[in-house]
Amino acid sequence: MTEILFEPERYELHALPVRYSGLTRRQFFKALGSGIVVFLVLRDLEAVAQESGGRRRRGPMPRLPLEIGAWLHIAEDGAVTVYTGKVEVGQGSRTELTQVVAEELRVLLTSVRLVMGDTDLVPFDMGTFGSQTTPQMAPRLRKAAAAAREVLIGLAADEWKVDRASLVCGDGKVTRPKTKRSLTYGQLTKGQKLVKAIPDDVTLTSPDRWTIEGKPTPKIDCKAFVTGQHQYPSDIKRPDMLHGKVLRPPAFGATLTSVSHELKGVTVVHDGDFVGVATDNELAATRALATIHAEWKTTPQVSAAELFAELKKTAGQSDERARREVGSMEKGLAAADRKLQQTYTVAYIAHAPLEPRAAVAEWNDDKLTVWTGTQRPFGVRSELANVFQIPEEHVHVIMPDMGSGYGGKHTGDAAIEAARLAKAAGKPVKIVWTREEEFTWAYFRPAGVIEVASGVRDDGTITAWEFHNYNSGAAAIQPPYDIPNQSVEFHSAHSPLRQGSYRSLAATANHFARETHIDELAHLVKMDPLEFRRKNLKDARLQSVLDAASEAFAWGRKKTSTEQGFGIAVGLDKGGHLATCAEVSADRTEGTAKIVRLVAAFDCGAIINPDNLKNQIEGAMIMGLGGALREAIEFENGRILNPRFSAYRVPRFSDVPFIEVVLVDRKDLPSAGAGETPIVGVAPAIGNAIFDATGIRLRSLPMIPNGLKEGA
Amino acid sequence: MANDTQLHVNGAKLHVPADPERSLLSVLRDDLELTGTKYGCGEGQCGACTVLIDGLPQRSCLTPVGTVAGRQIITIEGLEQTGKLHPLQRAFLEVGAMQCAYCTSGMIISAAGLLKRNPNPTQQAIIRFMDGNLCRCGTYPRIIAAIKLAAKEKSK
Numbered sequence: 001m002t003e004i005l006f007e008p009e010r011y012e013l014h015a016l017p018v019r020y021s022g023l024t025r026r027q028f029f030k031a032l033g034s035g036i037v038v039f040l041v042l043r044d045l046e047a048v049a050q051e052s053g054g055r056r057r058r059g060p061m062p063r064l065p066l067e068i069g070a071w072l073h074i075a076e077d078g079a080v081t082v083y084t085g086k087v088e089v090g091q092g093s094r095t096e097l098t099q100v101v102a103e104e105l106r107v108l109l110t111s112v113r114l115v116m117g118d119t120d121l122v123p124f125d126m127g128t129f130g131s132q133t134t135p136q137m138a139p140r141l142r143k144a145a146a147a148a149r150e151v152l153i154g155l156a157a158d159e160w161k162v163d164r165a166s167l168v169c170g171d172g173k174v175t176r177p178k179t180k181r182s183l184t185y186g187q188l189t190k191g192q193k194l195v196k197a198i199p200d201d202v203t204l205t206s207p208d209r210w211t212i213e214g215k216p217t218p219k220i221d222c223k224a225f226v227t228g229q230h231q232y233p234s235d236i237k238r239p240d241m242l243h244g245k246v247l248r249p250p251a252f253g254a255t256l257t258s259v260s261h262e263l264k265g266v267t268v269v270h271d272g273d274f275v276g277v278a279t280d281n282e283l284a285a286t287r288a289l290a291t292i293h294a295e296w297k298t299t300p301q302v303s304a305a306e307l308f309a310e311l312k313k314t315a316g317q318s319d320e321r322a323r324r325e326v327g328s329m330e331k332g333l334a335a336a337d338r339k340l341q342q343t344y345t346v347a348y349i350a351h352a353p354l355e356p357r358a359a360v361a362e363w364n365d366d367k368l369t370v371w372t373g374t375q376r377p378f379g380v381r382s383e384l385a386n387v388f389q390i391p392e393e394h395v396h397v398i399m400p401d402m403g404s405g406y407g408g409k410h411t412g413d414a415a416i417e418a419a420r421l422a423k424a425a426g427k428p429v430k431i432v433w434t435r436e437e438e439f440t441w442a443y444f445r446p447a448g449v450i451e452v453a454s455g456v457r458d459d460g461t462i463t464a465w466e467f468h469n470y471n472s473g474a475a476a477i478q479p480p481y482d483i484p485n486q487s488v489e490f491h492s493a494h495s496p497l498r499q500g501s502y503r504s505l506a507a508t509a510n511h512f513a514r515e516t517h518i519d520e521l522a523h524l525v526k527m528d529p530l531e532f533r534r535k536n537l538k539d540a541r542l543q544s545v546l547d548a549a550s551e552a553f554a555w556g557r558k559k560t561s562t563e564q565g566f567g568i569a570v571g572l573d574k575g576g577h578l579a580t581c582a583e584v585s586a587d588r589t590e591g592t593a594k595i596v597r598l599v600a601a602f603d604c605g606a607i608i609n610p611d612n613l614k615n616q617i618e619g620a621m622i623m624g625l626g627g628a629l630r631e632a633i634e635f636e637n638g639r640i641l642n643p644r645f646s647a648y649r650v651p652r653f654s655d656v657p658f659i660e661v662v663l664v665d666r667k668d669l670p671s672a673g674a675g676e677t678p679i680v681g682v683a684p685a686i687g688n689a690i691f692d693a694t695g696i697r698l699r700s701l702p703m704i705p706n707g708l709k710e711g712a
Numbered sequence: 713m714a715n716d717t718q719l720h721v722n723g724a725k726l727h728v729p730a731d732p733e734r735s736l737l738s739v740l741r742d743d744l745e746l747t748g749t750k751y752g753c754g755e756g757q758c759g760a761c762t763v764l765i766d767g768l769p770q771r772s773c774l775t776p777v778g779t780v781a782g783r784q785i786i787t788i789e790g791l792e793q794t795g796k797l798h799p800l801q802r803a804f805l806e807v808g809a810m811q812c813a814y815c816t817s818g819m820i821i822s823a824a825g826l827l828k829r830n831p832n833p834t835q836q837a838i839i840r841f842m843d844g845n846l847c848r849c850g851t852y853p854r855i856i857a858a859i860k861l862a863a864k865e866k867s868k
Binding site for chain 1: 730731733734735738741742745746747748749750751752753754755757758760787788789791792797801804805808810811812813814815816817820838839840842843845846847848849850851852853854855856
């Protein structure tokens with residue numbers, strides 16, 4: 001767990017919740033029925049009493065250990081249920097984790113069910129972010145499943161009084177090949193109430209022997225998604241449920257000075273600056289809200305036009321967590337034949353998940369149950385417990401697989417609003433944010449200013465690299481290039497807008513600045529951009545994805561028109577190794593730029609689900625097109641000016657170029673998460689291709705919000 | 713205000729006591745529990761709320777329920793016929809044309825409208841027709857492939 005770092009730009013996560021898992025052993029079997037339960041204990045194993053032979057046990061039920069990473073139950077019918085705090089938001093975690101368990105337990109995918117993100121049932125988890133499900137949760141569940149397999153073999157060995165080494169598992173059975181006798185998992189778990197805490201070092205199936213992992217596997221329960229049967233958070237309905245709406249201030253930071261209404265038969269809550277209503281249906285709630293007379297006090301605020309000056313002006317000391325000083329910039333610049341200084345900027349952008357923030361809250365006495373779409377169910381539980389001053393044990397957060405997040409659903413805003421209204425109404429209340437609320441009251445990917453100063457020798461060796469990121473963040477701020485003299489810093493600043501995590505965090509901004517600057521250096525010394533990168537990169541995995549991408553792209557081929565441009569970028573973040581190539585058709589006089597083709601090669605270690613990986617890479621590239629080309633939040637004096645899809649252009653069918661993905665499968669290396677990093681190469685590869693076609697260097701994201709002319 | 717609207721939804725005749733100014737989307741989801749049709753933007757820009765009205769894809773978020781009395785409404789829940797998935801539903805599964813799948817209902821319903829009008833659409837025709845449907849996860853290339861596959865299956 002200790003390797004989870006909060007990158008500084010996860011501004012929304014100001015505090016960590018307390019670790020807590022609420023179920024006792026008795027509650028567990030009461031909830032699940034008999035069988036066997038296997039816990040993976042992350043550390044402090046000594047402190048946990050190993051239990052066995054549950055039927056014989058007497059005395060008080062111990063609480064479950066606090067440092068549980070995962071648990072898994074095999075019922076008397078052989079059904080396997082796995083409990084994890086990770087959530088499914090479209091990235092494929094449910095499918096991948098199911099594969100992992102099925103592989104180690106030697107059962108069919110359909111025999112395994114995952115319970116995810118239900119705070120009463122699953123072990124504590126900080127949240128689903130940072131591409132951590134694959135590198136952290138998948139190994140844990142593998143271990144839990146492998147340990148359960150060993151427990152089952154042990155039960156069969158006891159039953160038959162034979163050496164356990166003579167037994168094998170397969171098809172949901174333990175078999176003794178010698179006698180061809182077998183017992184199903186259900187037969188073995190019948191009547192058991194066995195709890196096993198297992199250490200972190202069980203033997204796992206080697207990736208070269210995988211039969212379920214490593215194979216393209218469709219989304220679990222996919223039929224429910226094409227028939228409309230799946231229940232997303234915004235689809236939850238409870239008996240007597242009301243629909244709530246919240247009165248939004250006219251600007252950020254506004255305070256309520258007076259409020260009055262003549263509403264009858266409608267629940268109205270006024271508490272500080274919060275005003276909300278709840279009634280029978282959404283239209284009635286919207287109409288009720290419109291009749292409330294409220295006066296607000298607003299304060300002048302920084303607008304988009306002053307943004308970058310403001311970020312520089314308010315920048316604080318650099319963040320030690322992200323600082324790197326290597327060699328001496330002075331020496332590095334002295335050794336250079338040429339020097340370059342450039343500034344790059346990135347705008348605020350919105351996650352705009354298609355399912356907006358939504359929650360249903362229901363009180364039973366002083367206990368609160370909330371169904372909500374969040375990447376941090378335990379974080380939302382803590383927020384609710386804090387707001388309502390109740391113990392965390394009295395808050396139950398349930399997270400049905402939701403309509404995406406991209407780092408945007410880490411906070412419990414809608415859950416808190418629904419719970420406030422439900423408490424006053426004495427009935428369950430549903431809140432679904434409108435698109436405008438989603439574009440205004442969520443948080444944004446941080447805007448930023450990045451300054452780069454560098455030196456290069458005429459032979460293409462980079463001698464000096466100074467990099468300052470103001471506000472946008474520190475993710476992947478360190479260059480993967482082999483540069484003897486470096487000074488790299490991240491400076492937080494005062495942000496006029498609420499900001500926080502986003503797919504890949506600031507890795508997109510830092511890669512945009514870095515890979516654009518690298519391209520500028522290559523042109524400065526008149527070297528091919530691919531050769532220039534190869535010369536300055538030592539990392540063998542980056543070299544290999546560069547080879548794969550440039551080969552698939554046919555880098556170096558002759559241009560067939562003057563509008564054609566080619567660009568390349570490499571990326572390294574969260575264990576993912578990326579090379580992206582772009583082809584554009586751009587015309588300087590016409591002011592047009594069309595993205596023709598994108599090729600990405602990606603290596604994230606051993607691939608667990610190749611089709612889902614490909615889907616994630618394609619999706620990240622398409623999402624990346626938005627921030628690269630057109631997406632920007634426009635704001636003025638505390639107001640968002642474009643809080644609609646009609647005014648904020650996200651990628652559509654007609655924006656999508658031909659996309660090709662090359663997967664580099666490294667069965668010999670641990671699997672890294674892959675939902676984020678493929679986004680980082682898109683903007684610089686396209687910008688470099690536009691330069692190649694037109695000679696126009698674009699140093700601000702989005703690059704062509706109004707076409708090429710105005711961007712130049 | 714509670715007028716009684718007669719709705720034909722997925723082949724069933726229903727009397728719905730709902731304010732006629734409420735959106736068809738809200739009535740489908742909140743009163744009839746047909747939650748497969750989704751809210752995405754409320755301004756007809758994302759297509760998540762698409763239903764077929766007399767065979768044409770329409771944005772139910774912008775359609776007051778009072779205006780569709782007696783017209784034939786098909787939602788994603790009504791596409792499956794006699795226990796058999798619609799060719800588009802099968803094709804989306806076959807291709808894996810989804811991630812979070814929140815847009816999927818609207819995509820399938822819009823594509824059903826397209827295939828009704830044009831049983832063998834070109835890539836360009838698909839892009840033109842579907843451009844009002846958003847997939848934030850970016851599964852567009854897969855959705856195009858699924859529509860082509862369904863068209864091929866239907867023409868068999």
